[in-house]
Amino acid sequence: MAQPTSPPAEPAVADEAAPGRTDGSDAAGLGRLRAALFVTPALLIIGVFLVFPALWTLYLGVTDYRLTGIAAARPSFVGFANYVRALTDPLFHNALWLTLLFVFGSAIIGQTVLGFGLAWTLRSAPRWVRGTVESLVLLAWILPGVVVAFLWIALLDSDRGTLNALLGTAGHAWLVDNPMTVLIVFNTWRGTAFSMMLFAAALAALPPSQLETARLAGASGWQTVRDVVLPHLRRHLLTNTLLISLWTFNDFTPYLITAGNPDHRSEVLPVYIYLTAIPGGQLGFGSAISLLMLVINLALAFFYLRLLRERRS
Amino acid sequence: MSEIELTGLRKVFEGGVRAVDGIDLTVADGEFFALLGPSGCGKTTLLRTVAGLESADGGTIAIGGDDVTRLSPGDRDVAMVFQDYALFPHMSVVENIAYPQRVKRVPKAERQAAAAAVGADLELAGLMDRRPGQLSGGQQQRVALARAVAARPRVFLFDEPLSNLDARLRLSARTFLKRLQRELAVTTVFVTHDQAEALALADRIAVMEAGRIRQVGTPQEVFRRPANTFVANFIGSTPMNLLPGVAVEGGVTVAGVRLPAAHSVAAGTELVVGFRPEYATASAEDLPGALPGRVAIVEHLGTSLLLTLESGDLAVGVTVPEDAEPAPGTSLWVQPRPDRLLLYDAGGGDIIEA
Numbered sequence: 167m168a169q170p171t172s173p174p175a176e177p178a179v180a181d182e183a184a185p186g187r188t189d190g191s192d193a194a195g196l197g198r199l200r201a202a203l204f205v206t207p208a209l210l211i212i213g214v215f216l217v218f219p220a221l222w223t224l225y226l227g228v229t230d231y232r233l234t235g236i237a238a239a240r241p242s243f244v245g246f247a248n249y250v251r252a253l254t255d256p257l258f259h260n261a262l263w264l265t266l267l268f269v270f271g272s273a274i275i276g277q278t279v280l281g282f283g284l285a286w287t288l289r290s291a292p293r294w295v296r297g298t299v300e301s302l303v304l305l306a307w308i309l310p311g312v313v314v315a316f317l318w319i320a321l322l323d324s325d326r327g328t329l330n331a332l333l334g335t336a337g338h339a340w341l342v343d344n345p346m347t348v349l350i351v352f353n354t355w356r357g358t359a360f361s362m363m364l365f366a367a368a369l370a371a372l373p374p375s376q377l378e379t380a381r382l383a384g385a386s387g388w389q390t391v392r393d394v395v396l397p398h399l400r401r402h403l404l405t406n407t408l409l410i411s412l413w414t415f416n417d418f419t420p421y422l423i424t425a426g427n428p429d430h431r432s433e434v435l436p437v438y439i440y441l442t443a444i445p446g447g448q449l450g451f452g453s454a455i456s457l458l459m460l461v462i463n464l465a466l467a468f469f470y471l472r473l474l475r476e477r478r479s
Numbered sequence: 480m481s482e483i484e485l486t487g488l489r490k491v492f493e494g495g496v497r498a499v500d501g502i503d504l505t506v507a508d509g510e511f512f513a514l515l516g517p518s519g520c521g522k523t524t525l526l527r528t529v530a531g532l533e534s535a536d537g538g539t540i541a542i543g544g545d546d547v548t549r550l551s552p553g554d555r556d557v558a559m560v561f562q563d564y565a566l567f568p569h570m571s572v573v574e575n576i577a578y579p580q581r582v583k584r585v586p587k588a589e590r591q592a593a594a595a596a597v598g599a600d601l602e603l604a605g606l607m608d609r610r611p612g613q614l615s616g617g618q619q620q621r622v623a624l625a626r627a628v629a630a631r632p633r634v635f636l637f638d639e640p641l642s643n644l645d646a647r648l649r650l651s652a653r654t655f656l657k658r659l660q661r662e663l664a665v666t667t668v669f670v671t672h673d674q675a676e677a678l679a680l681a682d683r684i685a686v687m688e689a690g691r692i693r694q695v696g697t698p699q700e701v702f703r704r705p706a707n708t709f710v711a712n713f714i715g716s717t718p719m720n721l722l723p724g725v726a727v728e729g730g731v732t733v734a735g736v737r738l739p740a741a742h743s744v745a746a747g748t749e750l751v752v753g754f755r756p757e758y759a760t761a762s763a764e765d766l767p768g769a770l771p772g773r774v775a776i777v778e779h780l781g782t783s784l785l786l787t788l789e790s791g792d793l794a795v796g797v798t799v800p801e802d803a804e805p806a807p808g809t810s811l812w813v814q815p816r817p818d819r820l821l822l823y824d825a826g827g828g829d830i831i832e833a
Contacts, residue, residue, distance in 0.1 A: 375565035378532050383579035383630065384553025393578070397569040 226453035233447035241450065248454035258455060260430055261438035262462075265415060268349060268434050273414040274407060276354030281361025281406075282399075285369055286391070300362070307359035315422035318352055345424045345432035352423065353414060361406050368402040369395070401474070408470035412463060435459050481633035481666045482508045483529065487538035490521075490528050498524035500690030501538070506683075508543075509664040511657070513681035515671055517713070521690040522670045523638055529668065530636050531555050543633055553582075555634075558627035562639040564619050566611035572598065572622050573607040579630035590629075597629040598622075601659070617648050624656070628663065635660075637669035641676060653679055674714050678702060686710045704821065708751060708828035711821065717756045717785055720796055720815075723825070724752040731822065734791050738768045740820045742831055750831060751823040756785055756796035758819035761811045769812035770795055774805050788813060 194201065227248055231241035252258045284303065288296045306314065321328045324339040340348055372395065380390040396403075418436045420426075426433035426441055433441070439459065443452025483506040490499035498521040506512045514522040527533045529540055531552035539548045547555045558579070566575050573594045574581075580590035598607055601621045611619055620640060627635055640656070641649045657680050660667050671677050677684045678698040685695045686709075694706040705711035711719045724731040726748040730739045733752050744750065765771065772788030772795055783798045788811060797813045805811065822831040 373563060373565060375561040375563050376567060378530075378552075379559070379561070379565040379567075379578075379626075380582075381532065382530060382552045382557065382559050383582045384551075385582045389582060394567060397567070400569075 223453045223456055226450050227457050228454075229450045231450040231453075233444070233449055235447075237450075244450070248451050249458070251451065252455050252458060257430060257433070257438065261433050261435045264346060264431075264433060265435045267346060268353065268417075268420070269411050269414045271346075271350040272353035273357065273410040276350060277357045277361045277410050277414075278403070278407060280354060280358045282365045284358065284362045285365035286395070288366070289369060303359045303362055306356050311419045311422060314352075314356060315419060318348075318423055322348060341424055342428050345428065349420050349424065349432055349434070353417065353419070356419070357410060357414065360410060364402055364406050365399065368399050372398050404470060404474050408467065408474075411466060415463060415466070416459075481543040482506060482510075483634060483666060483668065484541040485529070485538065486541075488525070488528065488535055488540065489537035490524055490533055491536045497521075497690045499528060499535075502690075502692055504685060504692065504695065506666060506668060508666055510666055511660050511680060511682045512666075512668045513671060513677035513684045514668060514687060515674060515677040515684050515713075516687035518672055520687040522672075522687050525687070526559075526636050526638055526668060526670045529634075530557055530559050532559075556632050557634040557636055558630045558632040559636040559638065560620075560623045560627050560640045562642055564611075564623035564643075566619055566622055566626075568611055571608050571610060572603060572614070575611065575622055576625045576629050578626065594625070594629050597625045601625045601628070616644055617652060620644060620652060621655075624659065628659075633666065635665050635667040635669075637667065639670055639672070642671070642673070649676075656680065675716055678714070686713060703819075704830065705753075706830050708753070708823050711753050711823070715755055717780070717796060717798065719753050719755050720759075721823070722752045722793055722795070724750055724822075726750055726822075731820075734770060734793055736768070736770050738815060738820060739817050740822060742822055744822075744831060749825040751825055751828070753821040753823060754815040754819055756798045757783075759797045759813050759815040761786065761797045761799050761805075761813055763811065765812050766814050768817070769814035771810065771812050774807050774809045774811060777804060777807065786811070 196204070226241075228243060228245060229241040230237050230244050230247075232238050284299065288299060291299075309317075319341070322340040324330065324337055324342075327340070329340065330336050330338055376394050376398075377390060380394050385393065416436060417434075418440070420432060420434050421437045421440060424432040426437045430438075435455070436459075439452050439455050442455065443449050446452070483504075485502050485504045488499055488502045488504075489497070491497050500521070502525065514525060516522045524533060528535050531547070531550060531554075535548055539546055541547065542555060542557070567578065570578065573591055576594035576598055577585075577590040580593065581587075585593075595604075595607060598604060601624060603618065603621055603625060606614060606618060606622075611622065614622065620643070623640070641652050644652055653676060660680075669680070678701075681698060683695060683697055684701050685692045686701060687693065688709050694701055694710045696704075696706075701710065701714055705714055705719070708721055711721060722733050724733040724738075726742060726744045727737065727746050729741070730737050731742075731750065731752050732738070738752065740752075762769065770788075770790050770793075772790035772793075774786050775789045775794070776787040778785040778787075779801075780798065782801055784801060784804055786797050786799060786805065788795045788797065790813075795813050797811075799805070823829065824831060
């Protein structure tokens with residue numbers, strides 16, 4: 167463990183513990199031992215709360231571990247049985263499909279389109295309109311999930327819900343009849359602020375003379391967006407899509423609104439995993455699905471980063 | 480025919496700033512017209528109002544006899560070149576030049592051929608497939624010009640098109656621009672804060688201050704007979720001498736020295752006497768109609784030297800040939816050319832006609 171710069175005869179530990187040492191590998195002059203002491207608490211916390219659960223999940227995924235019963239006391243190794251079961255489970259397929267629908271509808275379409283639309287139209291809006299709309303959109307984003315979930319349940323309640331009162335459709339059970347539509351609209355409403363702010367910042371960096379050149383050429387609003395604005399936003403568009411699709415993919419708020427009901431019709435992956443592992447008690451199986459979800463996340467991220475790198479070169 | 484006629488044009492910004500304050504102006508068909516003034520004088524706002532990028536708050540704009548005051552920019556048949564060129568970075572040179580035609584749905588082959596022809600005229604032949612980011616500043620400026628030319632508008636509007644070029648390139652681009660405008664004979668309005676550029680390029684110049692036009696005239700008129708002390712101060716690469724004087728019969732006195740000048744004001748009237756440092760000679764001995772002074776500062780202008788003399792409380796500038804450099808402190812006499820002496824009203828600063 168001796169450093170290349172240490173005198174060979176000296177014991178390495180004593181040398182590194184010596185105060186006031188400043189060679190290239192020790193900029194703070196602490197010595198390796200003391201530096202390690204400072205880092206240890208952080209490493210311990212990361213280890214206990216991040217690395218250990220991750221490895222534990224890996225381990226659980228190949229057992230039949232349950233929350234209660236004999237398998238909880240003495241889980242047995244089942245190999246890839248959990249993975250095989252997940253990949254052939256219609257409920258897993260259902261959850262995956264609903265998640266893709268959720269991501270595509272609320273993030274890629276809903277938040278991106280609405281966020282860009284807001285950023286683009288608010289540019290030329292009077293200051294007070296802009297301030298009001300931005301504050302409202304941001305509010306939806308910063309309110310705690312539990313609070314907004316409760317608001318939406320109150321909004322959509324079939325008997326005394328605000329929406330039914332407004333539409334005069336008393337008795338319509340939105341959460342039962344259109345659970346996925348509700349979730350998609352909800353998440354669009356909840357998450358648009360991020361896309362709006364990102365696009366607003368990107369638009370502020372677009373030279374006004376380019377937009378004016380298009381205006382002078384007689385370009386319509388749509389032509390200006392297509393020819394000048396979108397090419398300018400391409401990089402931001404990719405980054406934004408990557409971030410919001412990952413966030414939406416892993417979002418657990420749907421559980422607070424529909425809890426996967428009715429009949430698994432709003433059971434997106436995070437909800438499915440939770441229902442399987444905790445109330446369902448099948449920790450081993452739940453861990454296996456979690457790992458599959460992680461793989462999908464990585465694949466998504468990899469795909470976007472590849473696209474981004476291609477744009478750059 | 481595409482003359483531009485502005486009548487009582489006004490543009491007031493939020494907060495009450497009158498950027499364009501009642502301007503009447505006619506730019507003749509095919510004329511190369513300069514809007515000149517210090518920053519904040521409203522020249523760019525005036526240009527943008529003609530383009531339609533700003534809406535007029537009063538008055539009318541007519542191009543070729545058609546009232547375009549309420550038309551959108553795309554319907555005015557004008558092309559603008561911006562200070563930053565406003566090239567689209569994601570399009571090649573040829574796509575940039577052909578863009579206005581693409582908006583007008585000219586078939587692709589036709590508009591690209593037109594763009595290539597214009598590009599060749601503007602010395603861009605080998606660069607048509609490059610992106611703007613791969614071009615030098617001078618090339619980018621020519622692409623921006625080519626895009627304006629290829630649109631075949633009735634009017635060109637240039638917003639400081641040369642000010643992003645380095646000094647050397649600016650001179651050659653200036654010559655290039657003037658030749659191009661002569662060949663195309665398209666009515667052109669360009670904005671500049673550089674009086675030398677305006678004098679060099681324009682057929683006529685409007686000098687602006689605080690949203691108003693202070694003088695309109697050919698470069699000779701504006702240079703030789705500035706209509707007021709503001710223009711006199713602004714035009715010319717060396718600052719004009721503007722000295723307090725008093726009218727006497729057949730002349731004026733400045734610091735007790737009598738200078739001959741024709742005028743019709745009553746003797747004893749206070750006025751401002753103006754002459755350019757180039758229109759005066761310095762001599763080592765006292766001459767009639769010469770102001771005495773002591774050399775305080777010597778500035779090299781290349782082929783000549785600009786001397787600033789202290790003459791009592793006054794500072795008087797005069798240029799001398801490069802090989803006659805006097806030592807600071809030397810006593811000299813400055814004799815303005817009587818036919819280049821200008822008299823201004825001491826209060827309003829307007830020129831007093833002979």
